[in-house]
Amino acid sequence: MDTLGYLGQGFGVAMTPYNLITALVGTLIGTVVGLLPGLGPINGVALLIPVAFALGLPPESALILLAAVYLGCEYGGRISSILLNIPGEASTVMTTLDGYPMARQGLGGVALSLSAWSSFIGAFIATCGMVLFAPLLARWAIAFGPAEYFVLMVFAIVALGGMAGDRPLKTFIAALLGLFLSTLGIDANSGVYRFTFGSIHVADGIQFVVLVLGLFSVSEILLLLEKTHHGQAAVKATGRMLFNLREAAGVFTVNLRCGLLGFALGVLPGAGATLASAVAYMTEKKLAGAGGRFGQGDPRGLAAPETAIGASACGAMVPMLTLGVPGSGTTAVMIGALTLYNITPGPLLFQNQPEIVWGLIASLFIANLMLIVLNVPMIRLFTRILAVPNWLLVPLIAIITAIGVYAVHATTFDLFLMVGIGVFGYILRKLDFPLSPLLLGFILGGLMEQNLRRALSISNGELSILWSGPITLGTWALVALMLALPLVRIARRRAQGRRVPAEA
Amino acid sequence: MLFQRLFSAGWLIACLAFAAIAWGYHAPFSYEPVGPRAFPLLMLGLMAVALAWQLLRPVPLRQAADEPPLDRAALLKVAGCIGLLLVYAGLFEPLGFIASSWLLGAAMARLYGGRWRAALSCSALLSVGLYLLFDKALDVPLPLGILGFLEI
Amino acid sequence: MPLPFARLLLAGTALLFASHLMAEPKRPECIAPASPGGGFDLTCKLAQSALVDAKLLSKPMRVTYMPGGVGAVAYNAVVAQRPADAGTLTAWSSGSLLNLAQGKFGRFDENAVKWLAAVGTSYGAIAVRNDSPYRTLDDLVKALKADPGKVVIGSGGTVGSQDWMQTALVARAAGIDPRNLRYVALEGGGEIATALLGGHIQVGSTDISDSMPHIQGGQMRVLAVFAEKRLEDPAMADIPTAREQGYDIVWPVVRGFYLGPKVSDADYAWWKQAFDTLLASDDFARLRDQRELFPFALTGAELDAYVKKQVADYRTLAREFGLIQ
Numbered sequence: 001m002d003t004l005g006y007l008g009q010g011f012g013v014a015m016t017p018y019n020l021i022t023a024l025v026g027t028l029i030g031t032v033v034g035l036l037p038g039l040g041p042i043n044g045v046a047l048l049i050p051v052a053f054a055l056g057l058p059p060e061s062a063l064i065l066l067a068a069v070y071l072g073c074e075y076g077g078r079i080s081s082i083l084l085n086i087p088g089e090a091s092t093v094m095t096t097l098d099g100y101p102m103a104r105q106g107l108g109g110v111a112l113s114l115s116a117w118s119s120f121i122g123a124f125i126a127t128c129g130m131v132l133f134a135p136l137l138a139r140w141a142i143a144f145g146p147a148e149y150f151v152l153m154v155f156a157i158v159a160l161g162g163m164a165g166d167r168p169l170k171t172f173i174a175a176l177l178g179l180f181l182s183t184l185g186i187d188a189n190s191g192v193y194r195f196t197f198g199s200i201h202v203a204d205g206i207q208f209v210v211l212v213l214g215l216f217s218v219s220e221i222l223l224l225l226e227k228t229h230h231g232q233a234a235v236k237a238t239g240r241m242l243f244n245l246r247e248a249a250g251v252f253t254v255n256l257r258c259g260l261l262g263f264a265l266g267v268l269p270g271a272g273a274t275l276a277s278a279v280a281y282m283t284e285k286k287l288a289g290a291g292g293r294f295g296q297g298d299p300r301g302l303a304a305p306e307t308a309i310g311a312s313a314c315g316a317m318v319p320m321l322t323l324g325v326p327g328s329g330t331t332a333v334m335i336g337a338l339t340l341y342n343i344t345p346g347p348l349l350f351q352n353q354p355e356i357v358w359g360l361i362a363s364l365f366i367a368n369l370m371l372i373v374l375n376v377p378m379i380r381l382f383t384r385i386l387a388v389p390n391w392l393l394v395p396l397i398a399i400i401t402a403i404g405v406y407a408v409h410a411t412t413f414d415l416f417l418m419v420g421i422g423v424f425g426y427i428l429r430k431l432d433f434p435l436s437p438l439l440l441g442f443i444l445g446g447l448m449e450q451n452l453r454r455a456l457s458i459s460n461g462e463l464s465i466l467w468s469g470p471i472t473l474g475t476w477a478l479v480a481l482m483l484a485l486p487l488v489r490i491a492r493r494r495a496q497g498r499r500v501p502a503e504a
Numbered sequence: 505m506l507f508q509r510l511f512s513a514g515w516l517i518a519c520l521a522f523a524a525i526a527w528g529y530h531a532p533f534s535y536e537p538v539g540p541r542a543f544p545l546l547m548l549g550l551m552a553v554a555l556a557w558q559l560l561r562p563v564p565l566r567q568a569a570d571e572p573p574l575d576r577a578a579l580l581k582v583a584g585c586i587g588l589l590l591v592y593a594g595l596f597e598p599l600g601f602i603a604s605s606w607l608l609g610a611a612m613a614r615l616y617g618g619r620w621r622a623a624l625s626c627s628a629l630l631s632v633g634l635y636l637l638f639d640k641a642l643d644v645p646l647p648l649g650i651l652g653f654l655e656i
Numbered sequence: 657m658p659l660p661f662a663r664l665l666l667a668g669t670a671l672l673f674a675s676h677l678m679a680e681p682k683r684p685e686c687i688a689p690a691s692p693g694g695g696f697d698l699t700c701k702l703a704q705s706a707l708v709d710a711k712l713l714s715k716p717m718r719v720t721y722m723p724g725g726v727g728a729v730a731y732n733a734v735v736a737q738r739p740a741d742a743g744t745l746t747a748w749s750s751g752s753l754l755n756l757a758q759g760k761f762g763r764f765d766e767n768a769v770k771w772l773a774a775v776g777t778s779y780g781a782i783a784v785r786n787d788s789p790y791r792t793l794d795d796l797v798k799a800l801k802a803d804p805g806k807v808v809i810g811s812g813g814t815v816g817s818q819d820w821m822q823t824a825l826v827a828r829a830a831g832i833d834p835r836n837l838r839y840v841a842l843e844g845g846g847e848i849a850t851a852l853l854g855g856h857i858q859v860g861s862t863d864i865s866d867s868m869p870h871i872q873g874g875q876m877r878v879l880a881v882f883a884e885k886r887l888e889d890p891a892m893a894d895i896p897t898a899r900e901q902g903y904d905i906v907w908p909v910v911r912g913f914y915l916g917p918k919v920s921d922a923d924y925a926w927w928k929q930a931f932d933t934l935l936a937s938d939d940f941a942r943l944r945d946q947r948e949l950f951p952f953a954l955t956g957a958e959l960d961a962y963v964k965k966q967v968a969d970y971r972t973l974a975r976e977f978g979l980i981q
Contacts, residue, residue: 033642036642039642039644042691042692042693043642043644043692046692046693046697047642047643050701050704050705050716053705141850142850142853142854143854144854145851145854145855145856146840146851146856167563169554169557169558169563170558170563172550172554173551173554173555173558176547176550176551176554177551179547180522180544180547180548180551183543183544183547186725186814187531187540187814188814188841188843189531189535189536189540189814189815189841190531190532190533190534190539190540190814190815191531191533191814191815191816191817191820192529192530192531192540194526194529194540194544195522195525195526195544198762200724200725200728200729200732200761200762201724201729203724203725203728203729203760204723204724204725204729207723218589221585221589222582222585222586224616225578225581225582225585225615225616226574226578226581226582228616228617229577229578229581230578269846269847269850270847319850323849323850323853324846324849324869324870325846325847325849325850326693326846329691329692329693332692332693332694332846333692333693335693336693336697336698336701339946339947339948340946342946344868344869344872345869346869346870346872346873348869348872348873389618390616390617391612391613391614391616391617391618391622391623392613392618392626392630394612394613394616395608395609395610395612395613395616395627395630396609396630398589398592398608398609398612399605399608399609399630399631399634400634402592402593402596402605403601403634403638403644403646406596406644406646407638407644407721408721408723409721409722409723409724409729410645410687410720410721410722410733411722411729411733412593412594412596412597415592415593415596416590416593416594418593419586419589419590419593422586422589423586426582427511430574431507431508431511431565432563432565445547449543452538453536453538454536454840454841454842456536456537456538457535457536457838457839457840457841458808458838458840458856458857460805460838461536461537531815532815532978532979533815533834533835533978533979535837535838535839535840535841597737643718643719645685645718645720
């Protein structure tokens with residue numbers, strides 16, 4: 001086996017003490033950067049590239065450092081989602097749904113360790129997938145054209161319907177608002193500026209960080225003020241830090257399913273972790289049916305998105321390594337870093353510089369292991385955040401949020417916009433509108449509209465392009481399945497209902 | 505309930521106004537039949553219908569078990585907090601990060617029940633510490649403002 | 657790590673002894689008007705490392721990201737908020753000029769800033785998948801003439817962007833209205849490559865630097881590069897220009913920097929001097945090559961003239977295509 005030989009060689013490179021320390025430092029820095037709302041893997045990786053270069057790190061070590069920071073940031077992002085209900089980036093929106101309720105029940109430590117475990121499994125599955133199928137996966141990634149992406153987005157939006165719960169109308173309105181907001185700014189197909197009112201600040205639309213921090217962080221600050229006014233604590237201090245065996249066993253099948261799903265979606269350039277986590281969460285919610293307490297702190301609801309994020313974070317490396325195409329914003333920055341080292345990611349990399357590729361894959365394995373080893377003892381430290389009194393914690397959140405928003409554009413316009421969005425978000429929350437459908441609608445909406453129109457430009461307006469390929473047909477079948485599942489359940493309940501009186 | 509209705513009504517009007525604006529969008533060059541205005545119009549249309557429904561038959565709000573009722577004093581505080589954040593946004597660049605964050609931090613700490621002395625000293629530490637963390641360690645450039653003379 | 661330390665020490669002593677006539681600007685900062693990872697980021701990072709390596713600056717410039725409208729947000733921020741800040745360089749590209757020409761930069765025009773330097777360029781190119789029936793630009797033009805609705809052209813930008821412009825120029829060369837093309841706006845060079853390789857589009861209107869890895873990998877071919885003459889890079893010497901195939905289309909993508917309008921003449925002169933020294937050095941050429949940029953060096957008044965002419969040309973072009981009135 002060539003592959004195993006190369007992988008062994010890769011581990012040989014990654015396991016030297018020097019590189020192990022590099023990986024450790026990388027995961028630590030990554031966790032800290034990711035912890036800060038508004039700063040994510042892009043910042044972490046962009047930050048360390050010049051450092052790695054200035055330190056004169058050899059290419060393998062630099063890659064290991066970057067991979068470690070990348071995964072560390074992904075991990076750090078969930079800490080604020082779980083403990084404070086502030087998702088720092090798009091993919092962790094789903095983590096708040098069950099993570100925060102868990103923290104409110106005093107299970108913050110359990111939620112953190114369970115999410116670390118889940119994303120470890122996800123990443124492990126994905127890395128194994130990379131080892132086994134990397135060259136094949138390149139074909140899967142390029143098979144997705146605009147039509148395929150459009151149908152995929154339809155699937156995701158239909159899956160969003162599962163979020164409706166007991167307030168379908170409000171969920172619907174929130175999702176529509178998100179979809180609408182995604183149309184702000186320049187229209188990528190026609191170049192028309194939509195709803196910008198001549199302001200250049202929204203020429204590219206609303207930045208996601210501004211939206212998410214406004215909706216979640218600012219509104220949370222205002223809600224906390226109310227609670228402080230009435231003398232309530234936000235989140236109970238946490239007792240247990242580690243999940244127990246029963247909890248791990250309870251989510252194991254979820255881990256497996258969502259790991260595969262996250263990997264398959266993570267490999268697609270541009271779809272990424274957000275889509276993967278949303279679809280994973282919805283699918284698990286559907287599968288759990290009435291037996292789940294999704295949205296109220298169900299461990300499965302936490303494990304599903306976390307596994308998917310972990311898997312897709314690694315999956316995003318596949319298009320980068322095999323095609324030289326960035327699978328996400330972070331990998332775009334990484335490609336820039338690689339070119340500095342005269343490494344051109346792309347089809348030739350596997351042939352010409354296998355040691356780099358396999359070194360990177362091996363370092364993904366190691367960084368993942370490092371993360372879990374490093375972070376489980378640190379959970380105690382993280383949960384201490386909750387012991388900080390509100391009068392200190394809230395100004396801290398407010399200032400960090402402002403920095404996160406300012407860092408996007410370096411203009412104060414965004415700060416005002418964030419406050420405005422925050423007030424709106426606060427009212428929405430008071431009126432019992434769910435905010436996560438809004439955010440997902442915002443992310444998926446842009447992709448859905450642009451890909452539909454791209455597909456139609458390709459086909460010259462022929463609608464049949466939307467169902468002519470095997471992938472589109474397969475995805476439509478999944479859409480139908482997703483729509484049919486609740487009907488099946490209703491039918492089954494009716495059948496049961498009929499049987500019960502018969503027995504009585 | 506009344507507030508919810510008013511809010512929905514306002515939102516509905518905004519929706520229709522946006523739709524009116526969207527109606528005017530057309531591309532000088534269009535390579536597909538959908539065009540730049542169809543998607544926003546569809547979203548706004550659906551949203552308007554949903555909002556109209558909501559306006560006619562508002563769903564009574566569920567009061568979460570642990571949620572305190574909103575009284576006048578709390579509302580005033582919330583309004584004050586929003587005001588503070590807006591002032592902060594306005595002063596962020598002119599005063600610089602450290603000075604404006606110190607002011608915001610202290611005022612907010614007071615609002616959230618901290619003592620004067622603790623509020624002033626902790627927020628001073630916070631603003632300087634965060635400046636060093638972000639500007640120096642994490643390479644996120646922050647404005648120095650009135651403290652610009654400190655850096656040579 | 658003894659090495660960087662030694663280097664730092666060296667740089668420090670060199671600074672002590674080098675008697676500059678003028679002090680370098682305080683808090684040097686490079687605004688990249690885009691998110692991290694794009695071309696503007698690359699331009700800033702190039703200047704950042706080159707200026708320190710050449711000992712023109714004692715410490716590296718900070719890089720600030722200010723995305724929005726291909727530079728519009730940064731342009732307005734510099735002109736309105738820090739016009740006199742001598743330490744602030746802002747990166748621009750031909751794409752910024754093109755948008756400026758179409759009035760997409762708000763209330764300011766090309767006379768609002770001090771154009772400082774152009775440090776390198778890339779060139780537009782037309783790429784196809786390896787198994788494409790088109791072998792030359794002529795083949796493509798013939799196919800377009802026969803039926804423009806048969807060829808799916810994908811590019812990295814919306815209508816009015818650089819990629820669209822070069823596609824429109826090819827269409828005009830074929831004697832057809834750009835409106836009749838089958839055109840898909842994708843996002844950036846990466847998406848063009850994936851769409852080409854996946855067979856979703858047949859022709860990619862792109863940038864030579866973005867496509868090189870795939871050309872070397874043997875999956876893509878370039879029908880024509882829009883440069884004045886063949887590129888000198890050995891890997892690109894075989895790529896024919898549009899000119900030599902009888903189509904007079906040249907489409908450089910120049911990258912450079914500008915300063916705020918109220919920066920003093922002395923500071924402007926200091927920067928110009930710094931860039932003149934830099935652009936003449938071999939070390940810089942090496943750094944530039946590493947980032948897949950081709951030589952293009954202009955500073956000061958010459959650059960100012962170039963920019964103004966370019967903007968005027970773009971404006972004419974945009975008017976001819978009916979993008980502006």
